[in-house]
Amino acid sequence: MMFRMLLVCALVGTGSALSCRWMEHKYxxxxxxxxxxxxxxxxxxINAINSTEDADLEDALAFPNELYNLASKARTEETLRFMAQLLDEIVSVFEEDQTSASWQESAAEDFLNVITQQADGLRSCVASQSQRKxxxxxxxxxxMxxxxxxxxxxxxxxxWIRKEVKMHLQRADLLLPAKTN
Incomplete structure (x- = not known):
C-alpha cells in the first residue's frame, strides 16, 4: 500500500513541468x-555602435537557429533543460573580463545572480537532472x-553581446507558451 502511495505521488509530481510551483510563481x-x-x-x-561592426560580428558568430525550432518541438522537460543551459552559457560569457564594458560591475553581478537563480529554478521543474548538454x-x-x-x-x-543575450532571453521565453496547450 505504501508503495502505491509513493508511486502516485511520484507520478503526480512529475506531471507537466509547467505545473511546477516555480514556473507558476517565480518564472x-x-x-x-x-x-x-x-x-x-x-x-x-554608447548609443552609436558602428552598424558595420554589428554586421561583422553577426557574420562571425551566427547562432544555429534550428536549436530554437528543435526546443519548441521537444517535450516540455527538454525545453526547460535547453533554457537552463542557455542561461548557464550566458553566465559563462558574462564571467569574462568586463572592465571595458559600459556598465558597472555591480549591474553585471546582479544580472548574473538573477540568471543563475532562473536557471536553477528551471532545473527544479525537470524530473531527471541529466547533465547532457x-x-x-x-x-x-x-x-562568443x-x-x-x-x-x-x-x-x-x-x-553587441548584451543585445544578443537580450534577444536570446526573449526567444527562449517564446518557447513556453507552446507548452501550455
Missing amino acids: EEYRDNSLDLLNAMGNNS NKKLSLYFRR SNLLEQTGHDIETWE
Whole structure:
C-alpha cells in the first residue's frame, strides 16, 4: 500500500513541468528582472555602435537557429533543460573580463545572480537532472567568448553581446507558451 502511495505521488509530481510551483510563481518575476537589468546595463552603453561592426560580428558568430525550432518541438522537460543551459552559457560569457564594458560591475553581478537563480529554478521543474548538454549551444557561446578575447573585451563587442543575450532571453521565453496547450 505504501508503495502505491509513493508511486502516485511520484507520478503526480512529475506531471507537466509547467505545473511546477516555480514556473507558476517565480518564472515571470525572474524573466522580467533579468530583462530589466540587461536593459539598464544598455542604458549606460554608447548609443552609436558602428552598424558595420554589428554586421561583422553577426557574420562571425551566427547562432544555429534550428536549436530554437528543435526546443519548441521537444517535450516540455527538454525545453526547460535547453533554457537552463542557455542561461548557464550566458553566465559563462558574462564571467569574462568586463572592465571595458559600459556598465558597472555591480549591474553585471546582479544580472548574473538573477540568471543563475532562473536557471536553477528551471532545473527544479525537470524530473531527471541529466547533465547532457547541447554541443551546438555550447560551441556558439564558446565562440562568443573567443570573440571577446580577440577584440580585447572592448565596449562594442560587449554591447553587441548584451543585445544578443537580450534577444536570446526573449526567444527562449517564446518557447513556453507552446507548452501550455
